[in-house]
Amino acid sequence: ETGVTQSPTHLIKTRGQQVTLRCSSQSGHNTVSWYQQALGQGPQFIFQYYREEENGRGNFPPRFSGLQFPNYSSELNVNALELDDSALYLCASSFSGRPAGELFFGEGSRLTVL
């Protein structure tokens, strides 16, 4: 069984640039959630994708956008990067048929914005 994988693991961008982060779901999972984890904080929900549609969104501006592909992999795009976007971005996959909705996380992509 393949776990959740994310790429890249680390990247550095400058203010105003755009970034795309990628995630491959665990096999058998059909739902992907993205979280932002700032240093010393808990994960903050960005959005969730199910059946290639956004299925819920946290308190993040529209410059945070995403995609889910037919194979359930996903992308997180952030436009017009700001310094405060520096964080660990976590992807989590889950299966919609599980009432507990257990999340399985990848190792994260650490973004630094200079």
Added chain:
Amino acid sequence: GEDVEQSLFLSVREGDSSVINCTYTDSSSTYLYWYKQEPGAGLQLLTYIFSNMDMKQDQRLTVLLNKKDKHLSLRIADTQTGDSAIYFCAEKSGGSYIPTFGRGTSLIVHP
């Protein structure tokens, strides 16, 4: 809105029991979770409890839920240095499919 609170640090001696506490505000919570995050890694689900249960045991882990006080705890028996990590409490309410996480408790295990 939902809020999940945890103390930030806990230090224990190897071999002792650790108890990590969490309080939450949403009375409609259905599932409550404990996740573990080791340095430089993502979160790993340790265990979860459904809201109609008071206790769940899984090997060295014991979860206690007090719904009246909206209090969740995780007890780790015979704590080892490998248990050093950040532990996150999370809750999911009946009206949401998205869990809300606390800020995490950093567990430090010393010899």
